[in-house]
Amino acid sequence: MKLLNQSTVLNMIRLKEPISRAEIAKLTKLTPPTISSLVAELIEKNLIVEEQSTSATSGGRKPILLRINYSAYYIIGVYAAAEVIRVILTTMDGKIVTDFSKDITELPTKTEFMSMMIECIHYVLQTAHIERELILGIGIAMHGLVDSEQGLAIFSPHLHLENIPLKERIEKEFNIPVIVENDVRALAIAESWFGQGKGVSDFICLSVGRGIGSGIFINSEIYKSTFYTAGEVGHTILDVNGPLCECGNNGCLEAYASEVAILNKAKEELKNHQDTILTEWLKDNSTELSLNMVYKAAKKGDPFAISLLEKAGQSLGLAAANMINILKPSKIIVEGGIFEVGDFVLSQLKKRIEKYTFKSSHEEIKVVCSELGKTGMVLGAVTLVLKKLFKA
Ligand SMILES: [Zn+2]
Incomplete structure (x- = not known):
């Protein structure tokens, strides 16, 4: 109980800092003596520090305020x-x-x-x-x-x-x-x-890299399911006759829109697209096609590279629309290198969401890129x- 109260006080300070003891007592509904003793212990542990307020209260006193000592641990x-x-x-x-x-x-x-x-x-x-x-x-x-x-x-x-x-x-x-x-x-x-989900009680984080996964926030908590394996959007099926996925099934989202899938598709279709700048870059046979080359070509306006990214965006948009229809989060946060190349993936993803989500007029679902990026x-x-x- 005491440890729980200590965490409650600590979290209150984190959320409202700088904050006085009296204010914490008011917000947590713990008694002032309890707050005093809990705060004393937190100061003893060096988890929080005191500072003098610059503004005086109505009684003319400058209250002591508390802050988290972030660099202590x-x-x-x-x-x-x-x-x-x-x-x-x-x-x-x-x-x-x-x-x-x-x-x-x-x-x-x-x-x-x-x-x-x-x-x-x-x-x-x-x-x-x-x-x-x-x-x-x-x-x-x-x-x-x-x-x-x-x-x-x-x-x-x-x-x-x-x-x-x-x-x-x-x-x-x-x-x-x-x-x-x-x-x-x-x-x-x-x-x-720390990021785009701060203060948002329900959102989905969609991550695209070598694999594709999602983290689902419901009522300000991460959803795990009893089996701890919720959110495997990468293995939702877009087409049962589609390409083989690493998981052994056919037509998973991952087989269309993961970094590996995009690169494989690029390699496969390159021979049918003589007009792409990639053919030029690969002419001397000394380098192998890489995803970074596809990104670079797309940035230069190469239609073949752009269409590869746009198609991935469409597949992701379809899967995202399905998730939205089931869970109706207020925000989708996307993360991954393919979103940093330009607007090619995100614009198509947004279009699909717009087209395929079932919504009443007041519902507005924000789709944003993660600002935390690779970190x-x-x-x-x-x-x-x-x-x-x-x-x-
Ligand atoms: Zn799969």
Whole structure:
């Protein structure tokens, strides 16, 4: 009970800072003596600090105000993607102190994958020179299916790994509490704390990279389902006779609009499009077609490259429209490199949403790009720990 009250007070300070003790008592409905003792403990722990107000109250006194001491403690965030492990160390406001990434160049075994992650965290701890006691926790945003309750990576379709005991292994190694979540759900949590989802009670975060996933916020909480695997929009079917997906089914959204799918499509159709600038760039046979080349060509106005991106946008728009019709969120936040090339993907996605969502006239669903960008997932890992600290 006491710890719960302490978190309530701490979160109230976070939301309303700078704030006086009297104001906290009023807002939390806890008694002034209780607030005084809880605040004293938080000051003792260095989690909050006092400051003198610049404006006086009606009685002429300048009240003492309280603020979170964001730089007193640190959090480690780990983003485990299919192709990279990124570890950051931040202060409690998400400011990055140390940032380290290691590429995954070939398919690792379960043990190799764990060792890599452990090595990266050790490296960041050593570089940052911060006492272990000052680290509040380690958050891990892991791609694929994740059981956040057990801290277990159930399945990574890209690395072909199953049942990786992330929480157990990392806690044992570092003796620091660990929280694990799926990467896109972590991204959505980061959006709700730091980004476009701040103050929004219901939104969907749609992430497009090597895979496609979504994080669903309902009533200001991330939706996980009993099985912890909600939001796999990448494997909703657009056409049962469509191209083969990495999951083994045919016609999944991912087989149309993931980075891998776009690149494969580009390679496949290139020979039928002699008029594209890409043919020119590949003429000497020394380079292989890459997604960045497609992006660059689209930016230069190349019709072939643009049509590839627009088609991906249409597929994403169709899946997004289906999700909207079921959940009716007030906002869609899209994230991924393909949205940063220009408006090609987003404009088509918006068109499809406009055309295929069933809505009454007053409903306006905002579709926006994430401002957290590439840092979103790893910052989401940090936010897992913050949410626990503030019980928010
Ligand atoms: Zn699939």
